[in-house]
Amino acid sequence: GQQLNQSPQSMFIQEGEDVSMNCTSSSIFNTWLWYKQEPGEGPVLLIALYKAGELTSNGRLTAQFGITRKDSFLNISASIPSDVGIYFCAGREYGTSGTYKYIFGTGTRLKVLA
Amino acid sequence: DVKVTQSSRYLVKRTGEKVFLECVQDMDHENMFWYRQDPGLGLRLIYFSYDVKMKEKGDIPEGYSVSREKKERFSLILESASTNQTSMYLCASRTLYNEQFFGPGTRLTVL
Numbered sequence: 001g002q003q004l005n006q007s008p009q010s011m012f013i014q015e016g017e018d019v020s021m022n023c024t025s026s027s028i029f030n031t032w033l034w035y036k037q038e039p040g041e042g043p044v045l046l047i048a049l050y051k052a053g054e055l056t057s058n059g060r061l062t063a064q065f066g067i068t069r070k071d072s073f074l075n076i077s078a079s080i081p082s083d084v085g086i087y088f089c090a091g092r093e094y095g096t097s098g099t100y101k102y103i104f105g106t107g108t109r110l111k112v113l114a
Numbered sequence: 115d116v117k118v119t120q121s122s123r124y125l126v127k128r129t130g131e132k133v134f135l136e137c138v139q140d141m142d143h144e145n146m147f148w149y150r151q152d153p154g155l156g157l158r159l160i161y162f163s164y165d166v167k168m169k170e171k172g173d174i175p176e177g178y179s180v181s182r183e184k185k186e187r188f189s190l191i192l193e194s195a196s197t198n199q200t201s202m203y204l205c206a207s208r209t210l211y212n213e214q215f216f217g218p219g220t221r222l223t224v225l
Contacts, residue, residue: 003156031212042118042204042216050212088157092212101147101172102214104157 006089006105014113019076021108023089031092032072033102034063038085046087047074079112086110117141118217120205126223133192135220137205145208146188148172148180150201151219157204163188195224 006023013019023032031050035043047058049065049072056063064073072089089105121136139146147162149172159172163182177199181189188207192199205217 033212033214035216040219040221042219045213045215048211048213090214101159101162106156 004089004091004103004105006108008108009106010109010111012111012113013079015079015081017079019079019083019110020073021075021087022071022073023091023105024071025091025103026070027091027093027103028069029091029093029103030069032063032065033090033092034061034072034074035088035090036085037088037107043088076110079110081112081114084110084112118205118207118215120203120217120220122220123218124221124223126225127192127195128225129196131192131195131224133195133222133224135190135192135203135205135222137188137190137207137217138186139188139207139215140186141207141209142185143207143209144185146182147206147208147214148178148188148190149204149206150174151204152201160190195222197224200224 004023004025033048034046037043047056047063052069054065060077062075086107086109088107090102118139127133145164148160149157151157158174160178161180163169166185169180179191200223203220206214208214
């Protein structure tokens with residue numbers, strides 16, 4: 001199946017730094033979701049975006065739906081040790097029979113050094 | 115809060131056994147999904163269901179089947195488990211607003 005390009009693949013940052021990651025696609029999407037996954041756990045939904053240009057925040061997290069509809073960005077401000085994990089994007093595409101499915105990014109592994 | 119639960123967090127089975135993975139959601143969602151997650155391969159869709167008794171194949175349905183007899187419950191079945199089905203299995207359900215919520219996952223090991 002298709003996967004979205006997500007970058008960077010991994011990041012090592014100092015506590016207190018800001019983090020930026022992005023997701024790009026060759027297809028146009030109508031919805032973007034951002035998830036965080038910790039080891040041995042399922043992904044947890046952080047932010048949902050529904051229209052081009054939309055900027056949505058959830059605490060220290062801010063995500064944007066790109067104007068072209070082919071990309072999305074996630075920023076984390078003032079990182080803390082518990083931000084450690086893998087961050088995934090997901091874009092919604094149309095499938096057959098009027099149904100649709102999400103395509104997932106390859107993930108950005110974030111490590112925060114205290 | 116949406117809650118998606120999976121019957122087991124860890125499961126160890128032998129090759130050839132029939133394996134049932136159960137998923138339950140408590141928010142009356144119509145759409146439910148089963149994925150597997152493997153290092154380097156990301157999340158891959160196995161099957162999904164958009165209503166009771168309805169199912170549709172995802173990207174990697176071979177070796178799996180599903181059952182959706184009740185709206186809140188979506189089961190993944192491995193008819194004859196094989197070692198290449200060792201993986202993390204994730205169930206998800208989706209709201210009308212297209213937010214997709216995952217369960218905690220089942221780590222299955224097939225010996």
